[in-house]
Amino acid sequence: MKRMFVNNAEMKKIILFFVIMGIYGIFVCGCGQFAQEANTGLPYSGDKETNEVTNPGSSDENKEAFDIEKKYEGKAVVLETVVDIFREPDINSERVTQAIFNQPVEVIEEKATWTKVKVVDGYVGWLRSKFIDRDCTSIMEEKYTDRAVITGKTKKVYSSAGGGVTLKDVVMGTELFIKGKKDRYYEVALPGGLTGWIDTKDTIKVPSGSLIPATSAQDFLATVGKFIGTPYLWGGVSSWEGVDCSGLVYICSRINGVDLPRDADMQFEFIKTGVGSMEELKVGDLLFFSSNNELKDISHVGVYAGEGKFVQAAKSKGMVVESDLNTEYYIKRLKGIKRIFE
Structure with a gap:
């Protein structure tokens, strides 16, 4: 070789x-x-076999985020100051109640430009789909420590602390989750991933997930008094467009820590503490009236203001007024008296 x-x-x-x-x-x-x-x-x-990328976050964090998202499936948030809820998907049908800005609604059905929802007060009805957003970030209480509840008739949400552009007008009962505070302004979460600022005046701060604390009969009456002169509106719950009799009682009791049903007859049945006679009347007691002298129904409610006067959203007057209880008309139609504050 x-x-x-x-x-x-x-x-x-x-x-x-x-x-x-x-x-x-x-x-x-x-x-x-x-x-x-x-x-x-x-x-x-x-992984060498599957080439899958492992999740850099912890499994506990992922599960918590998943659980939060799951909780808000099928819900939406209200985008306008006040939104009408109709009995049918038609603006000419009966307005049954209203929803207010940043309130959650439960989505039931969608039909063309309308969505059927269940609102906070328990009513089911239809609203225009453009007035809600499926992004519920602004109402996810798990993401925030506290929320601000508006106690004034109206309030402006600004683009910056101390003023700036008005982003939204909001009404009594609106609840906004707090992201921070600067001087006398709260930074609050808004729908659509936005942030705004509100003056801390005429608000109460409540821990996320907690009920609004109960106040007193005097505070309740003071809240009711803010509505005097507000237009009457069937199904209304705010000073923005108007209120009806039970809407006035519903929203004013709510921000004073007592949750009542939306309608007068349901309020009467729900409240267990009754007042036996006119002599036992106290400021803040609720006066329930029938539509006639036979007292077979509950059709109206007002709030006793003392000295024989009461505050009511009167359809006949077209506004919220203080009226004289000691008249034949009201005495003959008084069905019962209930107390929600001692």
Whole structure:
């Protein structure tokens, strides 16, 4: 067999060839890793078999976030200051109640430009779909420590602390979750991922997930008194457009820590503490009236203001007024008296 000899020059070529091939192999095998890092911004952590990327977050955090999202499935948030809720998907049908800005609603059905919802006060009805947003971030109480409840008739939400552009007008009973505070302004979460600022005056701060604390009969009457002169509106719950008799009682009791049903007859049945006679009347007691002298129904409610006077949203007057209780008309129609504050 012929023996082959390799000179030094050829040996250097062979060694250089293997070095180049080695570098090429490293590059080819590693390109998946480099591509992964470039696309995700994260170190490559893929599995050799499946090439799946592991989740950088903890499983507990992911589960908590999933549970929160699950809780708000099928819900939406109100986008306008006050939104009418109709019995049918038609603006000419009966207004049964109203929903206010940033309130949650439970979505039941969608039909063309209308959505059937269940609102906070328990009523089911239809609203225009454009007035709600499925992004519920602004009402996810788990994300915030406290919320501000508006106790004044109206309040402006500004673009910055101390003023700026008015982003939204809100009404009594509106609840906004607090993100921060600067001087006498709260930074609050708004629908659509926005942030606004409200003056702390005429608000109460309540821990997220907690009920509004109960106040007193005097505070309740003072709240009712803010509505005197407000227009009467069937199904209304705010000073923005108007209130009806039970809407006045509903919203004023709510921000004073007592949740009542929306309608007068349901309020009468719900409240267990009754007052036996006119002589036992106290400020803040609720006066329930029938539509006739036979006293077979509950059709109206007012709030006793003392000295024989009561405050009511009177359809006949077209507004919220203070009236004289000691008249034949009201005495003959007085069905019962209930007390919600001692």
